[in-house]
Amino acid sequence: MQDDQDSGAAPRFKPVPWMALENAADVELWIEEHNRSMQDNIGRHEIGYGVCFTLAEGGEIYMQTSADGAVILDVTPEAAWVAPLIMAAARVEAPAGSLWVLPDDKLIQLMIGLSSLIASSMLVVGHPFGRRRHYGGAR
Structure with a gap:
C-alpha cells in the first residue's frame, strides 16, 4: 500500500486539535469515539491502522491495539x-527499539499521562507497526 502523500494525492485523514483528557471517563469516551471513527473510515482490507499523536514538544507516537488487546506504540x-512518562504510566521497562507493547489495562493511565503533551491526533492507515520502516517510498 502506498502512502497518500507519496502519490501526491490529498491526505485522506487530517490532524484534529487535541482536547485534554482529564480522567478515566474522558479517556473511555475518547476510546468510544475513536473506535466509531475507525469503523466508519477504515476498510476491512486496510492494514497498519491506528492513530498518530503529534506531540506539542516534538515527535509522534503511533498507536494501535492488537486483536488480543495489547496496546502497541511506535515512538x-x-x-x-x-x-x-510511558514507563511511569504503564509501569514497564523501555523496549530496545521504538516499539512498545503494553497490556490493555494500561491504556487509560497512558492516555491520561500523555494527554497534556498531545497537540493533535489523526487516524492513520498503512503504518508499519512492528515492521522495519522504509522512508521515502512504498514499503
Missing part, C-alpha cells in the same frame, strides 16, 4: 523524550 526518534 518516533523525535518523541523519544517521552519514554520516561
